[in-house]
Amino acid sequence: MDRAWDAADPRRQVALARRALEMSPDCVDAYLLLSEAAATVEDALPLLVQAVEAAARLLGPKTFQEYAGHFWGGLETRPYMQARLELAQCLLELGRADEAIVHYAEMLDLNPNDNQGCRYRLASVLLQCNRIDELQSLLQKYPQDCSPEWYYTRALAAFREEGDSETARTRLHEAEKINQFVPAYLVGAKQLPSERPEFISPGQESEAVSFVAEFLPHWRSTPGAIPWVRQTLEVGPTLHVPESRPVAWNRARDVLQHLPLCEETEWEAELLRLSSADGDEHGGWTFLILNSATGEQLLLETWPERPRDSELWRHLIDAMRSPRESEPHRPGVIRLTRKSLAKAWSSKLAQIGIRCELTDELPLVAALKERFETFVTRNSRRAAELPEDDINLEQLPQAAGEVWRAAVCKLPTWIQVGSTMCRPTAYLVLDTTSDLLLSTSLTEGEPPDGWLWNGLRSALLRPNAGEPRRPGVMQLSPDTPLSDLGPRLASIGVRCVVNEDSSQIDALIEDLIEHVSGPRRLKSLIRSTGMPPLALGSFYAAAADFYRAAPWRHIPGDSVICVETDAYSSGPWYAVVMGQSGMELGVALYEDLGLLREILGGRLTDEEHARRTAALSVTFGEVFDIAPEDADAVVEYEWPVAAAEAYPSILRVNPGLALRAPLVWEVELLEACLRALPEFVRKGPEGGGSETVAVATREITLQFSRLT
Numbered sequence: 001m002d003r004a005w006d007a008a009d010p011r012r013q014v015a016l017a018r019r020a021l022e023m024s025p026d027c028v029d030a031y032l033l034l035s036e037a038a039a040t041v042e043d044a045l046p047l048l049v050q051a052v053e054a055a056a057r058l059l060g061p062k063t064f065q066e067y068a069g070h071f072w073g074g075l076e077t078r079p080y081m082q083a084r085l086e087l088a089q090c091l092l093e094l095g096r097a098d099e100a101i102v103h104y105a106e107m108l109d110l111n112p113n114d115n116q117g118c119r120y121r122l123a124s125v126l127l128q129c130n131r132i133d134e135l136q137s138l139l140q141k142y143p144q145d146c147s148p149e150w151y152y153t154r155a156l157a158a159f160r161e162e163g164d165s166e167t168a169r170t171r172l173h174e175a176e177k178i179n180q181f182v183p184a185y186l187v188g189a190k191q192l193p194s195e196r197p198e199f200i201s202p203g204q205e206s207e208a209v210s211f212v213a214e215f216l217p218h219w220r221s222t223p224g225a226i227p228w229v230r231q232t233l234e235v236g237p238t239l240h241v242p243e244s245r246p247v248a249w250n251r252a253r254d255v256l257q258h259l260p261l262c263e264e265t266e267w268e269a270e271l272l273r274l275s276s277a278d279g280d281e282h283g284g285w286t287f288l289i290l291n292s293a294t295g296e297q298l299l300l301e302t303w304p305e306r307p308r309d310s311e312l313w314r315h316l317i318d319a320m321r322s323p324r325e326s327e328p329h330r331p332g333v334i335r336l337t338r339k340s341l342a343k344a345w346s347s348k349l350a351q352i353g354i355r356c357e358l359t360d361e362l363p364l365v366a367a368l369k370e371r372f373e374t375f376v377t378r379n380s381r382r383a384a385e386l387p388e389d390d391i392n393l394e395q396l397p398q399a400a401g402e403v404w405r406a407a408v409c410k411l412p413t414w415i416q417v418g419s420t421m422c423r424p425t426a427y428l429v430l431d432t433t434s435d436l437l438l439s440t441s442l443t444e445g446e447p448p449d450g451w452l453w454n455g456l457r458s459a460l461l462r463p464n465a466g467e468p469r470r471p472g473v474m475q476l477s478p479d480t481p482l483s484d485l486g487p488r489l490a491s492i493g494v495r496c497v498v499n500e501d502s503s504q505i506d507a508l509i510e511d512l513i514e515h516v517s518g519p520r521r522l523k524s525l526i527r528s529t530g531m532p533p534l535a536l537g538s539f540y541a542a543a544a545d546f547y548r549a550a551p552w553r554h555i556p557g558d559s560v561i562c563v564e565t566d567a568y569s570s571g572p573w574y575a576v577v578m579g580q581s582g583m584e585l586g587v588a589l590y591e592d593l594g595l596l597r598e599i600l601g602g603r604l605t606d607e608e609h610a611r612r613t614a615a616l617s618v619t620f621g622e623v624f625d626i627a628p629e630d631a632d633a634v635v636e637y638e639w640p641v642a643a644a645e646a647y648p649s650i651l652r653v654n655p656g657l658a659l660r661a662p663l664v665w666e667v668e669l670l671e672a673c674l675r676a677l678p679e680f681v682r683k684g685p686e687g688g689g690s691e692t693v694a695v696a697t698r699e700i701t702l703q704f705s706r707l708t
Contacts, residue, residue: 001029010037026054028079032086041093041556048087055080064110071110081107085116095554095684097125101134112141120149120214127218128553132157146202148182148211151175160222169232176233181208183235186219187226188621220585221550223643227622231420249348252317256330256352259320263332266292267319268362270337271312272369287312289319290364291326292335298323309344316345335359393460393470393492400472404438404459405430407477407505408452412524412628415444421624427452428508429459431466432475437508438463452480453488475499524627525650528661533637535696539667540639542674542695543648546587547620549678552579558600561680563589563673564703568665574707575673576600577681578619586619586648587673593707615653616662618670620646672700680704 004016014037017030024030031051038044056064059080064071071077088103104122108114119142126135135157139150152175158168176183184190185208196213197206219225229235268290285306289299299319301307321328333355336342346356406429414421425447429439439459443451461468473495476485480498489496526536557580564572573589574596590596591614599613623631626647634641641647650662650670662670676691692701 001027001033004030004033013037026058028055028058028083032083035086035090041090045087045090045094048083048090051083052080052087055083068110069112071107072113072115081111081116085118085121088121092121092125093556095556097129097553101125101129101131114142119145120147123149123153124214124218127153127156127215128221130160132161146178148175148179148207149215151178152182152211152215156219156222156225159225159228163224164228164232168228172229172232179203179208179211181205182212183229183233185209185212186216187230187235189235192216217552217579220579220645221553224645227644253348253351256317256320259328259330261330261332261353264293265329265331266333266335267298267331268292268335268365269316269341270362270365271307271341272365287315288365288368289316290362290368291331292364294326295364296323296326298326309341312341313345330354333357335362337362393457396460396468396470396492398470398472398493401433402469402471403432403473403475404471405432405475405499405505406452406456406459406480407502408447408480410628411442412632414522414624414628421622423628427455428505429456429463430505430508431463431471432504434465435504436465438465440508453485456485456489470494473497477502477505522625522627522649523659523661524629525662525667526630526633527627529664529667531664531667531696533633535664536633536667537637537639538696539671539674540634540641540648542671543618543620544640544642544646546674546678547585547642547646547648550579551678551681552577552585554684555681556580560593560596560600560707561677562593562703562705562707565669565672565700567672567700568669573616573669575677577677578617584619586617587670587677588615588617589669589673590615612655613653614655615651616666616670617651617653618648618674619651620648623647625649668695668700671695672702676702676704 001017001020004013004020007013007016013033017027017033017037020027020030028051031047031054035044035047035051038047059077063074063077067074067077072081084103084107088100088107091097091103092100101122104118104125107116107118108122111118119138123135123138126132126138135153139154139157142150151171155168155171155175158165158171162168179202181204185192192209192213197209200206200210219229268288270288272286272288285303287299287301287303287307288297290297299315301315316334320330323329330352331354334345334349335357336345337359339358342356342358349356406427408425408427410423410425413424415424422444424442424444426440426442427447428437430436431438439455439462441455441458456474460470463469470492471494474485474489475497476499478498478500486496526533529536555577557576557578559577561575561577562572563575573591574593576588576590576596577586578588579585590599592612595612622645626649631647633639634647650667652660652662652666654660672693672695675693675695680691690701690703692699
């Protein structure tokens, strides 16, 4: 066995272990090595059973009596404890949690000092099975334990029993004192690294990562637990929206080389921080790309923090592939003032026929910056020159021929306010005669009383264009309350009318959404699929049932299920039920079995994964993980959602990490899988065959088979 452990070739290891068993049928190490080499968890189980039985025979009943209560104390007992720990873990992976609990509990009876950390594994599986009384007894046996496993588990157990009680909140705050890094990982504000830390320090981030990697599934499977942590500890969420364009240069180069090269065209590209009226710089950053000849804004993106250079590079590629107004093309020259960007971009741009020039001045960018800062200064001066309390609006000059339009809308985007996410509300006042935006403002959540009137008053007194004045007519949307605004406008000689045509204002609202959302805007399912609300409601119902069934509790994370059906011309698909790690809950359908095996085996780099993966998935998250339009539809059509963290979202990924909205048939396929998979998983490893389920408009028969 010493030779087997040292052998570099796995086949040689297996051969030596089998030879050891021929020499000694009770060689525990041989069984353990063979279990590690087994192709599946199912194949490993009988080998681990044999390892435990062999170790018990070697020890004999007398040893169990002699070492009871301090079983780890004798060196000869450790192979038995190691084998039994591996057996319990194997049973747990196979969904046989009750049997695993027996093993962990008996190991703690043999060795209460718990040198192997069995109590943490037992606490985890008791949470999984929701055996809270037994969990509470276990927690009380180790009152001196100051680990996150103990403190955060106490908080979760209290929340499961009592909800948002004073006791549960107290325990959660106590847990935060033990390790302050855990909450951010629990709520998803920070992403777990792909590998667990090699060394763990109490109270530090490494300890938080180790704990959350093991216990996150229990928090995710407890309805309301994640939002509760977020609100109680005021942990702000972080939206993680995958990039919509590939960033690997070899792939981007191949795409860009096929775009027309406009050799006479020059672009100006600049990353700006704009100054306010008093000369201070704002906190936000703006990246501009302008066409020097036409003045076209090819790209404008904003960030609250300085973006990474790699993100600016991605947006430069976007400007070539998807400029705002013109056709996709490559310019002959790109001019920059930032040396770091010029140095990073020059060689790559040269490969696709573009010159990168460093310059001291970008005239168009400078002019745009000056206009904006002048606008800010002018409005600040007007605010000081026109004290609203002393101005009679009737005395303002009236432009009788001007027609203004005022609109209020809740924007279909999410913004973070403190530790919560909310929908901003905006008002816009537009001079429809000249198509100029006169005033706009955002407020977090629901607007206060009188907010629109104050906005109209601001547009009259301090318009963005022209001098203070009154229009002849003010148009309002049908949903704007006239009872308050109509008399006020009439009292200052402005006629108030209702106009149902919102096309002019909609374009401004869309620009405002892009400004607020930036690159993080979520795609709406109800707006992009073309499916009627009734059909999407059926998908939501299937997702809610799937979430409640929690099939991820009963199937190993590396299990691959072949899915076939005659309902569509494509297929087969290879399904993976996600949820064992707790990082994502849901199901993913892959098209390439070989690629999927490489992913599950950890044999792909992140870049290879992004470059090659084609998959369709549905995952679950909080309401701000779906598009606001879909959140509105959930309320309007009363679609079922299983829990506050169980809003379903669909992601269709093509090679190169290119995202697109799912097609109608893809939503239907996912719905069928969500309805059929829980029953298939319930049947266990031997289950198979077909499942016929009803989706929105018809019945679909799926053929399932497990792949080893």
